[in-house]
Amino acid sequence: MKLSEIAAVAGVSEATVSRVLNRKYGVAQKTRDQVEAALRSVGYERTNKGEIVLILVPSLGGLIFAELCDEIEKQLSPHGLRALVCPVFPGTVYEQDYVELMIDKGIAGAIFVSSSNTLRNSDSGAHQLLESRGVPFLTVNGGFADADAPVVSTDDWQAAELSVAHLHDLGHRRIGLAAGPVGNIPADRRAEGFLTAMESRGIDDAEELIARGRYTIEGGRTAADELLELGATAIIAASDDMALGAYRAIARRGLNVPQDVSVIGYDDSYLLDFTDPPLTSVRQPVESIGEVCTRAMVTMIQHRPLRTEEVLLEPELRLRKSTGPVPVSSS
Template identity: 60%
Template sequence: MTSTAQDSSSSRKKSGRSPLGSTSLAVVAELAGVSEATVSRVLNRKYGVSAATRATVEDALRQVGYERPKNRELVVLLTPNLRNPIFAHQAERIEGELTPHGLKAVICPVYPGSVQEREYVESLIDSGVAAIVFLSSSNTMVHADHRVVQLVASRGLPFVSINGGFDEHPAPVVSSDDWKAADLAVGHLYDLGHRRIGLLAGPVGNIPADRRVEGFVQAMERRGLPAPEDYVVRQHFNFEGGNQAASLLLRMGATGIIGSSDEMALGAYRAVERAGLSVPGDVSVIGYDDSPFLDYTAPPLTTVRQPVELIAENVGWIISSMIQNRPVDSAEILVAPEIRLRGSTAPARDAG
């Protein structure tokens, strides 16, 4: 009898049919006020079910105590690139949090909001995908093509966003507190006597960049520093962007520079050197992320550390809960960053 039961279970998995028995399927359909075929489509994450109907069926499944079997074990991580060490580190930590739940991460480096992002999802969505993680991809861009999340939502796949979410599709979001990050950086430079403090900001419409600008302006105003918006320069999150933005801030007389990424901050090193100045003797520089190599830069870079481990822990817990059909709060979780002091900041020369 045991062998027969096992064979039957195996047959159900191979055929793709719901593990719910016909009686339970009927009970769920009655609770939700839909047909058994609709319940089956929701269970198997098929097209053709509205978001409202899908939510009603999922609620009925929770009422009968149903938990999805883990025959789907792939979690797709969509991330901008792996050249930036912070994204590689974050993907690795998330993978480590998923493994104990029997889940496997598939890391897809994409340009956010691009056709490539959609193609990754379209090609993998029917290959045992249990959930999607938007790791600083199209979820961080206000004006990006959001058709990829529309596809994910239409199939009823659980998804989590990191560092910004989709307003049109409420779902759990876990983010580093960018307002707090800006305040930590401004506060450190202010305490060292710097009053002309500038921000190397990311592009307009990038959610983390916009939040850091907002936090920077608020932090400067709280300390009574005039016209903080004049000391915000928008550029790309890379070395050259930091170099160009820092050159402008130096011409404005900035003695403290805050980068919105470690790469931007290291680009500021180049601008300071080309101006015939030194870090930190003439100009103090702070980065953001805490990339693994910062102890080996000259001088070692002070930075605001993104809480990668805590973000990964939250994402792992949320993903495993959603896959098991357990309700989770869609309110954004803000994880507090911390400042790591190294050798790139010093008291301002004119502090006295």
């Protein structure tokens, strides 16, 4: 059918039909839906080729990853793009397997969400394959050292500063960091930010108050045990799961949160209002990450110029009930 015929069915201009077919900016969602409905009514079959954006993510078990994928998918949709979420453990061959499986299907692009892009010296097969085939990609929370691709990250240095500042204002000086594994880019950045924030407040022995562990409840419990042995009165955790592990370590010692030890998590979700006590946490700006990722991906798909400097987005400290003044006996 001609564009004019489809436009007549949809009740829009030919230019609008063209923009919808070519996934261009400037079409309201309601109008886009009208055109898509008209296309279906006249039997027009759109191919999926060039519509799919891979989202490579470590797991959907972590709420933050599910939220990020959901937000990116929601923001891609108005541009006629479909997200295909691929859960892969970072640094494994499965990441490249997904890319190899889908690249000949004509994928539009790929987004690495805290996947191999967060690991220093990770296997480069997946993103190099995308580069070799001219498929645009970008990364979230860390970039590949050998790739000139956009990077969208939460400002981990600022996240550490927010946490230390809050606890320091409450009188805490023995502040510990339950950090993620060495070689994980966000974990290393938060450790750097922690040391800078502590040193700027005249606390010079902060390095001994960093305990590394996995981003799990058990990893947080183990790290918290180390920090409590060193006399920490407050613990900043690298994830909410680690913070809940710290809760467990504190309770096993017969101590209470926040009367004896204050705890701050990282990522933030609505479920934290229901922990006991409700967990103070640094929230990643999920909506902003989705918006910036989508804008960059659509720009690259349309072959328009794009600067690839890392974009750092501001986190937010969400105060609940897990932080309080330093115990009198420790001040």
